[in-house]
Amino acid sequence: MKTANNSQNIPFNEAQQAWLGGFFAGMHSHILQSAGSGDAANARAITILYGSQTGNSESVAHDAAQVAKAHGLNPSILGMDEIEADSFTKLEYLLIITSTYGEGEMPDNAQLLWDTISSDDSIELANMKYSVLALGDTSYDLYCQAGIEWDQRLEKLGAKRLYERVDCDVDFDDAAESWISNIIPLMADGATAITIDSTSTSSAAKYGRKNPFPGKLVANRLLSSPDSSKEICHYEISIAGSELSYEAGDALNVVPVNCPELVTDIIQAIGCRGDEDEPVSGVLMPLTQALAEHFEIKLPSKDLLDEIARRSGGQELNNSLSSGDKDKLSSYLWGRDTLDLLLQFPEMQFSAAEFLALLKPLQHRAYSISSSGKAHPETVHLTISSVRYNSHNREHKGVCSTYLADLADDKTAVRCFFSPNKVFRVPEDNDLPMIMVGPGTGIAPFRAFLQEREFRNAKGINWLFFGDRNATTDFIYQDEIEAMQKSKVLSKLDLAFSRDQEEKIYVQDRMREKGEELFSLLEQGGYFFVCGDALRMAKDVDKALHDVIAKHGKLSEEQATEYVNQMKKDKRYVRDVY
Ligand SMILES: Cc1cc2nc3c(=O)[nH]c(=O)nc-3n(C[C@H](O)[C@H](O)[C@H](O)COP(=O)(O)OP(=O)(O)OC[C@H]3O[C@@H](n4cnc5c(N)ncnc54)[C@H](O)[C@@H]3O)c2cc1C
Ligand SMILES: NC(=O)c1ccc[n+]([C@@H]2O[C@H](COP(=O)([O-])OP(=O)(O)OC[C@H]3O[C@@H](n4cnc5c(N)ncnc54)[C@H](OP(=O)(O)O)[C@@H]3O)[C@@H](O)[C@H]2O)c1
Ligand SMILES: Cc1cc2nc3c(=O)[nH]c(=O)nc-3n(C[C@H](O)[C@H](O)[C@H](O)COP(=O)(O)O)c2cc1C
The missing domain is CATH 3.40.50.360 (Flavodoxin domain)
Incomplete structure (x- = not known):
């Protein structure tokens, strides 16, 4: 504090x-x-x-x-x-x-x-x-x-x-x-x-951030093709018996366990054995368990970086840290995890207590739920891109996405809790149009929204902008999407597969192409939802939305901003971006 x-x-x-x-x-x-x-x-x-x-x-x-x-x-x-x-x-x-x-x-x-x-x-x-x-x-x-x-x-x-x-x-x-x-x-x-x-306790209050529910992983299937350049998986976690419920638009937080090989390699790199007992939140446990369950061991903490820099005198690291230039530090750290740093300075030895004191607690990861709680009250569906990449001559794995992909099975209690998102909701008025922009895993909540509209037998227009790298390998949920088109639940679909042609095509290009129609639905009180990558996609989609409104509403830049701000105030432009 x-x-x-x-x-x-x-x-x-x-x-x-x-x-x-x-x-x-x-x-x-x-x-x-x-x-x-x-x-x-x-x-x-x-x-x-x-x-x-x-x-x-x-x-x-x-x-x-x-x-x-x-x-x-x-x-x-x-x-x-x-x-x-x-x-x-x-x-x-x-x-x-x-x-x-x-x-x-x-x-x-x-x-x-x-x-x-x-x-x-x-x-x-x-x-x-x-x-x-x-x-x-x-x-x-x-x-x-x-x-x-x-x-x-x-x-x-x-x-x-x-x-x-x-x-x-x-x-x-x-x-x-x-x-x-x-x-x-x-x-x-x-x-x-x-x-x-404080005597009355209900199950719904019993489970939450401080006491995650041990869910059962009942489905884990690959959505992207095995030939794809990325791995996207569909998971279903059972919440039966929890008395918990959720709504389309909410997120589920998953509490991961670190990869056992990474734990072993780190223990070896710092010169410990693993059976050293250390207190964690007042409970004594071996270092191996502490590292597996309680500490972030992939992304290096600032304290650990400082300590490694101080002890090693490593010039590049020290320069990056002392320059105050965040881009320099980011580019030094890009693709490097804690183990890479420890291996780079093999003389780096820590006692178990010293090492733990430099780490941050292991955090849950949030996932936008891809099912409707009304259609699937007992299971929560997730759509997750597995983080896997090679750098510094090692395979690197994202903690939580690969915990689900590789470690958890139907015998694992996947600890999880909900984060409601009160504004990211299917409109109460079943007749209002919904425009959903969700490339990549950004499609997750929109699968839930479409299930919800189907469940309600809602008649409003549902328009999805989706895309990913390649159509043949990355068109996830293609069967379901086509079935929903057939049954008229999904009224309009615009696809942008970025790597199927020389020039990249993104969802915002499709928005611009269909600008007139898009603006007309906004004028009818339509909702505009965005989900997925925050750093690049959501910013460019926001720009495209402003441009479409300015062009087809014949408005100045300032007036278009006013228009967008009013949509935000009315909760008709809402985002779930990460
Ligand atoms: C509200 C919310 C909703 C979300 N919904 C979803 C969802 O529906 N689906 C989904 O897949 N994710 C979703 N996420 C993201 C998710 O929470 C995790 O951040 C993601 O799964 C990565 O977690 P991880 O533990 O697997 O990876 P981490 O262990 O956290 O590692 C990720 C880090 O690895 C590094 N890295 C990643 N790729 C590379 C690379 N190619 N080269 C070098 N370094 C790299 C980066 O430093 C990156 O920050 C959501 C996030 C939020 C906040
Ligand atoms: N920090 C990063 O550099 C980085 C990179 C990738 C993913 N991520 C994160 O990884 C997670 C999962 O990613 P994901 O599988 O959902 O999807 P994603 O990797 O973000 O990509 C989905 C689609 O969006 C395209 N895209 C890239 N830049 C875009 C832009 N500016 N505007 C619109 N579309 C754009 C991609 O094209 P191309 O890839 O062909 O350009 C791809 O076709 C997210 O958390 C995301 O933020 C981060
Ligand atoms: C995509 C993303 C970006 C974030 N950016 C920052 C940041 O710039 N600075 C910061 O201190 N915390 C940042 N955080 C951490 C959040 O502020 C932190 O997790 C907080 O507890 C979230 O609280 P909330 O659930 O009320 O939004 C970020 C988290 C995420 C997922």
Whole structure:
């Protein structure tokens, strides 16, 4: 946890800490009696705003609200896209919980509010008291940038920071818990007294991020052809008996286990045996198990890089690190994993404890669900591109995609939990057109959307833009897609196979070709969905959307941007990009 200043820390008494411990451990807690300032009508209103792409910030917002209620406060939880700028400027007690996405960018649901608040210097927030919790990942250059920007902006506009911003790395639970337990009493002017009943637990509350459900892998089949230059697989994970449910548009997070060969090779490279017992979250376990189940051992952490650079004096690494030039460091690291670095400096020996202290916790990976929860209530379908590449004379494998492809079988309990995505949803109105742009694995949620439309017998137009490298090897779900065309569930299909001809053709080229029709469906209230690669595809598709709207709506660039922004506000332009 990083706080710039902890001096405002109001300590909790033992009973409170015990309760908070239980509360944050994920108990389903019901607050019987709110405390502090008395009845709800008189309780101080606080607003908890979250900016979230995959649900972490939202779930922390709910934790904060529970603690706020227990302190006699009256919290409202809102996504940043659920409040107008005018109302925002009138807030008096505000908690902001936001992640960072892309390359130091706001999560999608925070962008419009941020654009307004950051561009209007006439806003005065003298009546606002606030604190920011920033969620991020230290492996990104612009760590917690969105939270940092909100924090600085609110201060600049005159708001009073009640508690210093806390920046959280991927293992954000403890830092978030500490922030909540410090800021809430400040918002409640020190009110305490918590009475809760933590006895009732339901299965749905039992399983989640802190306690993943052990799902059974009931299907694993190759979707791409064996001759393809890539490997895309279809998985089905059973959630029978979990009492969990999901909706088309949600993501499933999978908690992987590291490849045993990689674990063995790393242990050998650092000069350990593997049977050294080390404590991990208070439990003693052999190094082999710790590395397999608890630590990220593929992508090197910043701490490990620094330590290897310091010990080895390796010039290229040191230069890349000290230059501050992120492109230089990225190009040095491209294709190099932890084992490559250890092998490059064979003198690098660590004790088990030293080595573990330099690693980051192993993270779950998110996958857009490719089935409709209504059509398949007991299984979750995933569509995953296996990360495999050769570099530095070794075969490299993505941790989670190849855990599912190579390691997990129907005897493995695949630990998983859902991340709901409330805005990435099939429109409630069954007659409205849906335009779906999903090349590569971006097709996943649209398979789910089409199943959902079929289940609802919805009559609205469904238009899919799909593509990948080559038609003969990478047209995944071709049979299903053609069957859905036949049954008229899929009204329109435009394909872009990038490598079937000399010039690359991408989905955005097809969008431009069909611009007139596309614009006409948008004018009819159509929804525009994008899923897949964030760094290149989603940006180019966004540009194409602006161009299509400007050209066929006969609008200026600014007017087209306004049009797109209105679509975003109406949740008719939503993205699930990674
Ligand atoms: C909301 C969301 C939804 C997602 N949905 C899907 C989905 O439906 N399907 C899907 O397949 N993925 C999806 N992803 C991506 C997924 O979460 C993982 O990031 C992906 O499977 C890779 O994870 P991994 O553990 O296999 O690889 P990791 O162990 O995380 O390794 C990936 C890293 O390997 C390196 N790398 C990869 N390729 C190369 C190369 N050719 N040369 C050199 N280095 C390379 C890069 O550093 C890359 O970051 C989604 C992500 C998010 C956030
Ligand atoms: N960081 C990277 O460099 C990189 C590279 C590939 C994949 N990925 C990641 O790998 C995961 C799975 O990838 P995937 O299998 O879903 O698909 P993908 O590898 O992203 O490719 C799917 C299709 O999109 C095309 N494409 C490439 N650039 C594009 C652009 N600017 N606009 C539109 N289409 C473009 C590809 O063409 P061509 O490949 O022929 O150009 C291919 O036909 C995603 O997480 C993705 O972000 C990352
Ligand atoms: C595609 C992608 C890009 C990200 N970019 C950043 C980043 O630039 N800086 C950062 O600190 N964290 C970054 N993160 C990490 C997220 O902020 C972090 O996982 C956070 O817990 C997500 O919270 P959310 O579920 O509320 O969105 C990124 C994560 C993903 C998947």
